[in-house]
Amino acid sequence: MGTWLFLVAVVLILAVLLTPKAVGNFPLFLQNLIYGVADGSIYALIALGYTMVYGIIELINFAHGDVFTLGAFLSMPLIGAFGLAEGKSTGVGVWLLLLLIAVIVMTINGGINVVIERVAYRPLRNAPRLAPLITAVGVSFILEGIMYLWRGASNVHYPDVLPGARFAVIGSAFISIKDIVVILTAIILVILLSLFISRSKLGKAMRATAQDREAAQLMGIDINRTISATFFIGAVLAGAGGMIFGLYFNSVRFDLGFEAGLLAFTAAVFGGIGNLQGAALGGLFIGLVQVFSNAYFVSALTDAWIFAILILVLVFRPTGLLGMQVPEK
Amino acid sequence: MRPRRTFQRDTAMRWATGWVGDRNRTIYTLLIILALLFPAIADVLTGGEGNHLVGTAADAGVFVLLAIGLNVVVGFAGLLDLGYAAFFAIGAYTYGMFASGQLLGSPLHHEFHIPFWLMLIVGMLVAAGFGIILGAPTLRLRGDYLAIVTLGFGEIVPLVVQYLGPGSPVGNWTAGVNGIAAIDPPKLPFFVAGPWVGAPIQVVKNFDFTNPLAYPMDFYLLMLVLVAVCVVLANNLYNSRIGRAWMAVREDEVAAAASGINTVAMKLMAFAIGASFAGLAGSYYGAKLSLVSADNFHFIVSVTILIMVVLGGMGNIPGVIVGALLIYVTQFFVLTNLPDWVTGLASLVGLSGLNQSHGDWVGLHDEVQRLNYLIFGLILVVVMVLRPQGLFPSRIREQELEKGIAEESVFDLREEQP
Numbered sequence: 001m002g003t004w005l006f007l008v009a010v011v012l013i014l015a016v017l018l019t020p021k022a023v024g025n026f027p028l029f030l031q032n033l034i035y036g037v038a039d040g041s042i043y044a045l046i047a048l049g050y051t052m053v054y055g056i057i058e059l060i061n062f063a064h065g066d067v068f069t070l071g072a073f074l075s076m077p078l079i080g081a082f083g084l085a086e087g088k089s090t091g092v093g094v095w096l097l098l099l100l101i102a103v104i105v106m107t108i109n110g111g112i113n114v115v116i117e118r119v120a121y122r123p124l125r126n127a128p129r130l131a132p133l134i135t136a137v138g139v140s141f142i143l144e145g146i147m148y149l150w151r152g153a154s155n156v157h158y159p160d161v162l163p164g165a166r167f168a169v170i171g172s173a174f175i176s177i178k179d180i181v182v183i184l185t186a187i188i189l190v191i192l193l194s195l196f197i198s199r200s201k202l203g204k205a206m207r208a209t210a211q212d213r214e215a216a217q218l219m220g221i222d223i224n225r226t227i228s229a230t231f232f233i234g235a236v237l238a239g240a241g242g243m244i245f246g247l248y249f250n251s252v253r254f255d256l257g258f259e260a261g262l263l264a265f266t267a268a269v270f271g272g273i274g275n276l277q278g279a280a281l282g283g284l285f286i287g288l289v290q291v292f293s294n295a296y297f298v299s300a301l302t303d304a305w306i307f308a309i310l311i312l313v314l315v316f317r318p319t320g321l322l323g324m325q326v327p328e329k
Numbered sequence: 330m331r332p333r334r335t336f337q338r339d340t341a342m343r344w345a346t347g348w349v350g351d352r353n354r355t356i357y358t359l360l361i362i363l364a365l366l367f368p369a370i371a372d373v374l375t376g377g378e379g380n381h382l383v384g385t386a387a388d389a390g391v392f393v394l395l396a397i398g399l400n401v402v403v404g405f406a407g408l409l410d411l412g413y414a415a416f417f418a419i420g421a422y423t424y425g426m427f428a429s430g431q432l433l434g435s436p437l438h439h440e441f442h443i444p445f446w447l448m449l450i451v452g453m454l455v456a457a458g459f460g461i462i463l464g465a466p467t468l469r470l471r472g473d474y475l476a477i478v479t480l481g482f483g484e485i486v487p488l489v490v491q492y493l494g495p496g497s498p499v500g501n502w503t504a505g506v507n508g509i510a511a512i513d514p515p516k517l518p519f520f521v522a523g524p525w526v527g528a529p530i531q532v533v534k535n536f537d538f539t540n541p542l543a544y545p546m547d548f549y550l551l552m553l554v555l556v557a558v559c560v561v562l563a564n565n566l567y568n569s570r571i572g573r574a575w576m577a578v579r580e581d582e583v584a585a586a587a588s589g590i591n592t593v594a595m596k597l598m599a600f601a602i603g604a605s606f607a608g609l610a611g612s613y614y615g616a617k618l619s620l621v622s623a624d625n626f627h628f629i630v631s632v633t634i635l636i637m638v639v640l641g642g643m644g645n646i647p648g649v650i651v652g653a654l655l656i657y658v659t660q661f662f663v664l665t666n667l668p669d670w671v672t673g674l675a676s677l678v679g680l681s682g683l684n685q686s687h688g689d690w691v692g693l694h695d696e697v698q699r700l701n702y703l704i705f706g707l708i709l710v711v712v713m714v715l716r717p718q719g720l721f722p723s724r725i726r727e728q729e730l731e732k733g734i735a736e737e738s739v740f741d742l743r744e745e746q747p
Binding site for chain 2: 120128131140265273301307315318
């Protein structure tokens with residue numbers, strides 16, 4: 001009940017702020033809305049990994065943003081290797097190849113994250129809580145260092161292989177194939193993830209482990225395997241996010257994941273950390289706030305708005321939008 | 330029959346053995362010796378040109394102060410603060426604004442030149458005030474939600490500071506992206522120069538800290554005093570009733586509240602006191618550098634300070650001092666100079682061909698420079714995996730950890746029973 005009231009209040013405030021802008025120039029508003037949803041979809045994909053890892057081992061995984069960047073960097077050479085070139089490739093084949101590349105990237109990314117967990121976090125599972133936080137920062141530096149060595153410090157062009165076609169919606173507002181791809185990918189992955197978590201046996205094990213690790217262990221759940229699986233899935237989503245980020249913006253940099261990760265983590269907390277729907281919703285919200293603030297409100301303060309909203313939300317709803325009130329352990 | 334011992338001999342023995350056996354006292358002793366001998370060591374190492382190193386050491390002291398302050402919040406009270414650099418920024422900008430010509434162009438149309446010594450206190454109070462403003466509504470949040478609130482605050486402060494420059498609707502307060510420059514150095518009515526600053530003995534009237542006679546030794550000495558004061562303050566806090574209350578809150582908030590501790594007030598106090606240390610460090614930083622810029626206070630600074638605290642040994646003051654110095658030396662000395670060292674080594678062993686760039690190889694110097702991130706990350710991971718409790722953890726924490734392991738082994742024994 002309280003949740004809904006709060007959501008309604010948030011939506012009302014946003015409506016009051018945005019209605020004059022929407023009335024003033026509706027096509028521009030709609031265009032921003034489309035951009036915001038597309039950006040938000042990418043944030044949502046990163047935020048899901050944050051929220052899953054936090055939910056299961058209460059670790060703020062600072063390296064997750066860089067795992068996202070890794071997805072973009074891994075897919076770049078593959079696109080060339082599979083013979084896709086800018087502006088030349090058309091037809092169904094492109095989509096199938098991209099899907100294949102995505103699957104490869106997601107798998108490699110997942111594997112890398114499993115290794116990271118094994119090396120940097122698992123030895124510290126019973127250590128003071130801040131120790132794994134520091135190794136997470138360390139892993140973040142390592143990943144950024146590797147990508148820096150690999151492609152240098154400046155922006156790297158990401159091959160623009162998606163069709164550039166776009167369709168008019170209203171007036172000067174357009175929706176491009178890229179927008180649709182980003183949004184659809186995110187929606188499909190989020191649906192698959194919720195189905196996996198709610199229906200599959202491993203998903204059930206994850207929920208049990210998140211709730212009470214020791215009890216889950218006593219019920220015969222292999223904790224290590226479950227946690228590895230969580231890291232794998234988190235990195236799979238982040239890898240997909242990185243690849244569609246590259247395809248969408250066509251420019252990536254080694255430290256891209258630093259800020260994106262920070263914002264995605266904000267999204268996860270905003271939605272109620274540990275809550276999958278919350279993370280998706282939070283990602284979407286952050287994307288929208290970012291785009292609207294850049295367009296209508298002081299763009300130099302965009303990140304400040306985002307964090308100020310986050311702080312306000314937490315003051316009034318201490319566990320985020322959809323987070324459950326759980327007793328202190 | 331027991332051998333008799335005189336009272337004096339007994340206490341002297343206990344004192345001596347205590348001094349030798351107590352790791353913390355050993356660290357303090359070594360640190361004091363190092364601090365006093367450092368200018369001489371620097372001179373010897375660089376062949377009489379030690380001033381630059383002494384200046385660097387004075388800068389490292391800023392991070393020591395910050396680590397001591399963050400240790401109050403994270404180590405004593407157990408509150409995760411990921412935006413500590415914000416309070417550092419607040420201290421630095423408070424001093425910058427009120428000890429330079431900056432506010433002449435602001436809506437106040439008046440420039441202030443308040444003495445450094447007063448601003449040290451004001452900076453502490455302002456930072457503590459911001460700590461209370463941020464903490465009061467948010468300290469009821471559970472652990473990691475608090476962390477993200479502080480992270481958000483840490484991101485907001487530099488952005489707002491940068492925004493309040495030329496052209497902002499409320500006037501130019503902070504000089505925006507340029508940062509505030511030409512900040513007043515600390516001044517003393519007189520100063521006795523002598524061999525301790527590498528000069529003949531003489532009295533300098535109206536001494537200011539940029540005086541070439543003593544610079545940067547005077548900043549170094551000031552930093553030693555500040556660190557010593559902060560160590561005593563933090564140590565007394567830790568051993569006081571407040572310190573014990575913090576420990577109780579850190580270990581079990583519910584139990585602490587049930588024992589009559591006002592947990593919110595205690596957390597707020599930790600937050601404000603921790604922030605005030607950063608305010609102090611900020612004022613000094615502004616005065617030493619004579620320039621403050623919002624770029625120097627981003628998330629990465631907060632993370633660096635947190636790394637210093639956790640890696641040094643949370644909750645243990647000598648531990649975090651060592652942590653701060655080690656990380657500072659690694660980042661700003663070893664990693665910055667490593668490319669030069671490696672280049673020199675390559676020339677020495679006859680591999681100077683590696684130093685030139687050809688094709689993809691950009692030359693040994695730049696190749697090593699590129700490795701900086703990677704090396705620093707590896708150091709963090711390796712050290713934390715090998716010593717999760719930090720290099721020199723507090724004794725109490727260590728015992729808690731060992732006890733935790735003992736409890737688990739009891740559990741294992743039960744499992745093995747037929």
